[in-house]
Amino acid sequence: MPGLHYDIAHMLAGSLVLVSLMMLYQVRLTALLHVLALHAFVLAASVGWQAYIQQSPHLYITAAIALVFKGILVPVVLRRMIFRMGVHREIETAVSIGLTMLAGIALVALSLQVMLPVTAAVDPIAREDLALALSVVLIGLLMMVTRRNAVSQVVGFMSLENGINLAATGARGMPLVVEISVAFSILIAFIVIGIFLFRIRERFDTVDVGALDQFRGGRS
Amino acid sequence: MTIVLTVILGLVVLAILGVVTARLQAGRMLVYGGCLVLCLALLVAGIEALAAPVAGLSLPIGLSLPIGLPMTGTQLRLDPLSGFFLALTGLGGAGASLFAIGYGRHEEEPWRVLPFYPLFLAGMTLAILADDAFAFLFGWEAMSLASWALVMTHHQEHGNARAAYIYLLMAVFSGLTLLLGFGVLAAGGGGYGFEAIRAHPPTGGVAATVLVIALIGAGAKAGLMPLHVWLPLAHPAAPSHVSALMSGVMTKVAIYGFIRIVFDLVGGAPAWFAVIVLVLGGITAVMGVLHAMMERDLKRLLAYSTVENIGIIFVALGLALAFKANGVTAGATLALTAALFHALNHTVFKSLLFFGAGAVLHATGERNMEKLGGLIHRMPRSSAAMLVGCLAIAALPPLNGFASEWLLFQAILLRPDLPQWGLKFSIPVAGALLALAAALAGACFVRAYGIIWLGRPRTIAAEQARETDPLSVIAMVVFAALCLLGGIFPGVVIDAVAPLVQGLTGARMERQLQDAWLTVAPISTARSSYNGLLIFLFVLGSASLTAFAVHRLASRGVRKAPPWDCGFPDPSPATQYTGDSFAQPVRRVFGAIVFRSHETVDMPEPGDNRPARMTKVTHDVVWETLYAPLAGLVGRIGTVMNRMQFLTIRRYLSFVFAALIVLLLVLAVRQ
Structure with a gap:
């Protein structure tokens, strides 16, 4: 059933982009974390589907990692963190939601425009996957650039990584070792950023990264 | 060939020994003595390579070493061209080492000199010997870096650190330019070996690019205007024997690089390029000697005179x-x-002149000629040697400077009617500029010798000067004798370089040594000829006769003279003619244009007791119009860019993001 394979893979990858765009307009941190969890669930489903259609069992492990770590563990820990820091009700002063959404849509268009002609010779599933994965990565970056809160920058980073995962699984034959090491490095980064968040919070009483700049010496 | 390799290795070993033994008295003897022996070996090897009967430059004594760049290795080759410059390096290096055995005793911090001196020599040797671009640039940069360290020897003295910095900048500029040039050259034949480049010489626009790059890169190292600014700063800052090497030999390595690229690798140049070289050379010669004329610092004067001579050599190359x-x-x-x-x-x-400057510097602690004077009575042997050096550089017969400049003028007068209009103009102009430079060089060295060695001492330091140590004197006397020999027997040198010139231009001059009276006739005896030996004998004879006549026929009676005696009634040495007063006519003639100089006289009112004061202001036009704005621009860009150091993380992320988006957009648009 190649037609159905393709359609479902396409739908799941498209959903991931959709969830990424959803992230852009979440102003409350708790809601943002929920969307992050949803993002990871969609990723897990997409990877699982890839595992099924490519008949490569190791991708099920990747899907499980995505589900357990990114879908449950990371959001839960982040949630606990923001509750402990008491910032869960904070409303973010982002750039402006309408503008960010427009930029996000433009990025999706751009990545399709770039990727589709480049990958003309590739298997259609991988092709669509790559284009959509690139847009997820770009939207993750956009999120990191437009948000001022350190927690939402972490969220942007995690979603960016999800995009990379999607690209990696869409392309056939990615070894499990690479997969696991990427997941592991993301985990390390997550831990480091978490520790930093607490340090920042201890020092400056806020997780707004703008506050850091006021304390930096040597600005000219 | 093996001799030369041994020499390079030996110099590196000496550099290491220099580090170890720098604090010992024996270390100096060891390093300089070793350098002397190795340089003599270089001299012999170079002369041997010149004398070897080689048809053109195509029959090399080559060697390939498995070190250096992967896949390329290091190619070395000893052909007549490199042989000539090896001999020149060996000669200059041997002289400087001999001088330094004695002179180095006065060095307060020998550990700043001893390790770098052999490395400097080794770098120059490698650059000359190299037969691929990598080895050439490696030697070139080793030479630059080692000499930079030597310039920094007395870094506490005012201005030396700045001089070294400017020197380093210009050296890096020159190295990078040549790197670019070799890159362009290698692109044609697909290899960095000179053999491969020679096999596929560039043509058209590529050749033009390489020629201009070679002129800039080698010119910056040689001291061609307007890339000469580091030279009068850096050469005087180094210890005197190193100054001698830098002026005497390193600039020649730059000339070698120019000849190697332009004559050998590219194989000649179009007429427009010759015009550029001719005009730049002529301007360099005149400007260099004008600056030398204005200079009070003896070593800076010599450095500017080096600029002048580089100009002369470039005029000759442009003519060729x-x-x-x-x-x-x-x-x-x-x-x-x-x-x-x-x-x-x-x-x-x-x-020779830098040795003399070193001797004066050591004897008096002064480089400013306005504080010297009367040294001929205190340092008679050095003075005699320096007199020969000054006469030679002023191109007076029968010394060697005259012989080579005479040859050059013969070449200029040979064919002023070349077809290209640019050459029609520029050859006579270059000739006129050279004539002017030669005359000014005469004035310049009359001034230098007269102010420093003649008259009465202007300061106590000059009055208490002592003759320098015997080894230094020997070095000076040997070089003075070489000046004389080069002038009397120019045929020896002309015949020696003939095979090398034949390889580059395809013809050789007539053998000059076949004439019984050693007359040199570059084209034909009917046209012009020069006999150094006859002139020498005539000068010797007439001078002896005059001296004899004066001493014999002059009256021994006491003469009475009026008290007002040529403006010299006051016994104070300050009333003597000074260097500045000697330079004043020239400064007035050229000053307004070349130096933007002006003089102000501050005359006190009648009844006022303060002294009248005359102030002269001169500007270095090249520095002010070319380098100062450039430095200012770099500084301003730096200030603006400095803000980039202090952005927020989000801004940096935004830059990365924006760069990524722009690249993706480019990709999307281009496909």
Whole structure:
């Protein structure tokens, strides 16, 4: 059933982009974390589907990692963190939601425009996957650039990584070792950023990264 | 070939020994003595390579070493061209080492000199010997870096650190330019070996690019205007024997690089390039000597005079290129011979003059000529040697400077009617500029010798000067003798360089040594000839006769003279003619244009007791119009860019993001 394979893979990858765009307009941190969890669930489903259609069992492990770590563990820990820091009700002063959404849509268009002609010779599933994965990565970056809160920058980073995962699984034959090491490095980064968040919070009483700049010496 | 390799290795070993033994008295003897022996070996190897009967430059004594760049290795080759410059390096290095055995005793911090001195020599040797671009640039940069360290020897003295910084900048500029040039050259034939480049010489626009790059890169190292600014700063800052090496030999390595690229690798140049070289050379010669004329600091004066001589050599090279481009082989041969001969002569007399400057510096602690004077009575042997050096650099017969400049003028007068309009103008102009430079050089060295060695001492330091140590004197006397020999027997040098010139221009000059009276006739006896020996004998005879007559016939009676005696009634030495007063006419003539100089006289009112004061202001036009704005621009860009150091993380992320988006957009648009 190649037609159905393709359609479902396409739908799941498209959903991931959709969830990424959803992230852009979440102003409350708790809601943002929920969307992050949803993002990871969609990723897990997409990877699982890839595992099924490519008949490569190791991708099920990747899907499980995505589900357990990114879908449950990371959001839960982040949630606990923001509750402990008491910032869960904070409303973010982002750039402006309408503008960010427009930029996000433009990025999706751009990545399709770039990727589709480049990958003309590739298997259609991988092709669509790559284009959509690139847009997820770009939207993750956009999120990191437009948000001022350190927690939402972490969220942007995690979603960016999800995009990379999607690209990696869409392309056939990615070894499990690479997969696991990427997941592991993301985990390390997550831990480091978490520790930093607490340090920042201890020092400056806020997780707004703008506050850091006021304390930096040597600005000219 | 093995000799030369051994020499390079030996110099590196000496550098290591220099680090170890720098604090011992024996270390100095060891390093300089070792360098002396190795340089003599270089001299012998170079002369041997010159004398070897080689047809053109195509029959090399080559060697490939498995070190250096992967896949390329290091190619070395000893052909007549590198042989000539090896001999020149060996000669200059041997002289400087001999001088340094004695002179180095006064060095307060020998550990700053001893490790770098052999490395400097090794770098120059490697650059000359290299037969691939990598080895050449490696040697070139080793030479630059080692000499930079030597310039920094007395870094506490005012201005030396700045001089070294500017020197380093210009050296890096020159190295990078040449790197670019070799890159362009290698692109044609697909290899960095000179053999591969020679096999596929560039043509058209590529050749033009390489030529201009070679002129800039080698010119910056040699001291061609307007890239000369580091030279009068850096050469005087180094210890005197190193100054001698830098002026006498290192600039010649730059000339070698130019000849190697332009004549050998590219194989000649179009007429427009010859015009550029001619005009730049002429301007360099005149400007260099004008600056030298104004200079009070003896070593800076010598450095500016080096700029002048580099100009002369470049005029000769430009002339050779012009003749070669038009197929006038005899002219090209003559001009190239003159260039090489003058390079050799400049090595000899400039080394000698720097030795003398070192002796004066050591004896008095002064480089400012306005505080010297009367040294001829206190340092008679050095003074005699320096007199020969000054006469030689002022191009007076029968010394070597005259012989080479005479050859050059013969080349200029040979064919002023080349077809290209640019050459029609620029050859006579370059000739006129050279004539002017030669006359000014005469004035300049009359001034230097007169103010420093004649008259009465202007300060106590000058009055208490002592003759320098015997080894230094021996070095000076040997070089003075070489000046004389080069002038009396120019045929020896002309015949020696003939095979090398033949390889580059395709013809050789007539053998000069076959004439019984050693007369040199570059083209034909009917046209012009020069006999150094006859002139020497005539000068010797007439001078002896005059001296005899004066001493014999002059009255021994006491003469009475009026008290007002040529403006010299006051016994104070301050009333003597000074260097500035000697330079004043020239400064007035050229000053307004070349130096933007002006003088102000502050005359006190009648009844006022303060002294009248005359102030002169001169500007370095090249520095102010070219370098100062450039430095200012770099500084301003730096200030603006400095803000980039202090952005927020989000801004940096935004930059990365924006860069990524722009690249993706480019990709999307281009496909």
